[in-house]
Amino acid sequence: MKLKSMLAATTFLVLGALSARAETELTVYTAFEADLLERYAAAFNKDYPDIKINWVRDSTGVVTAKLLAEKNNPQADAVWGLAASSLLVLKSEGMLEPYAPAGLDKLDKRFYDADTPPSWVGLDAWIAAICYNTVEGEKLGLTAPKTWEDLTKPEYAGHVVMPNPASSGTGFLDVSAWLQTFGEEKGWDFMDRLHANIASYTHSGSKPCKMAAAGETVVGISFAFRGAQSKSEGAPIEVITPTEGLGWDMEAVGIMAGTANLEAAQKLEDWSVSPAAMAQYAEGYAVVALPGVVADIPNYPKDVTEKMIDNDFEWAATNRDKILSEWSKRYESKSEPKS
Structure with missing residues (x-):
């Protein structure tokens, strides 16, 4: 009976741990085109299945205004797919958590904040x-x-x-x-x-x-x-x-200062500048932050x-x-x- 109890307890703990990991959620504000959100989230989840993205999507100006209005009570964990010019506004307000994602050194230097570590990183240009x-x-x-x-x-x-x-x-x-x-x-x-x-x-x-x-x-x-x-x-x-x-302008990524999900937000930023992510962006943009990743877009x-x-x-x-x-x-x- 003791063995069964121990096995049951161990199973409960393992399942509980898996459940806890699966329940990590990130609120991500974005201006990505709406038809891209499901594809980008699915690609991210291939590498990080334990992090769920809850998108809040609108046009650039609306998202920027919403973030600024929430400055004293932030609702977002991260921003992924907002204009770099908007992220510079957030940076000036002290709203971004500086972070150097893995692979930053491989990106075109025009595509990230000059500070070390950078407050934002560009992904693609439109x-x-x-x-x-x-x-x-x-x-x-x-x-x-x-x-x-x-x-x-x-x-x-x-x-x-x-x-x-x-x-x-x-x-x-x-x-x-x-x-x-x-x-x-x-x-x-x-x-x-x-x-x-x-x-x-x-x-x-x-x-x-x-x-x-x-x-x-x-x-x-x-x-x-x-x-x-x-x-x-x-x-x-x-x-x-x-x-x-x-x-x-560039679509860019950044982490909101004070997020309770910092580690998960950092994983998102790491992935957002990875070759896998750049391949996703290159399906819709001829210019991306990682040199060498270029799509041949007809009629561009x-x-x-x-x-x-x-x-x-x-x-x-x-x-x-x-x-x-x-x-x-x-x-x-x-x-x-x-x-």
């Missing part, structure tokens, strides 16, 4: 582009734009859609890039003239391209991968990379990387509130209703 519907453009007698400046021509009045930078990371990288490329005075002047041609500002970075692909607008200011994907699906669009230069513009601006992420983060306040004051009237 890059601005124009999605131009050739069929609708021809019907209206329009010429395909080659530059950002072309979009201010009177012929495009009411035929341009772009993301709202307050809610979309893609929108913010556009605005930030224009201010850096043209200078602040000329940048705002450009956006004033562009605004005259804008039909609406969306709350999603991919939506303008989807609208162009569907013929709902002629020009959608979006990002290059979405354009390439839509064209590969048969949409009559051209993916245009304006000659003045392209704004870009060949000149994208050479047109990427020398992006000052620190400047963008420091001036984010001022930029968004000024943008909203000038242009919010054409923003689509929030769902």
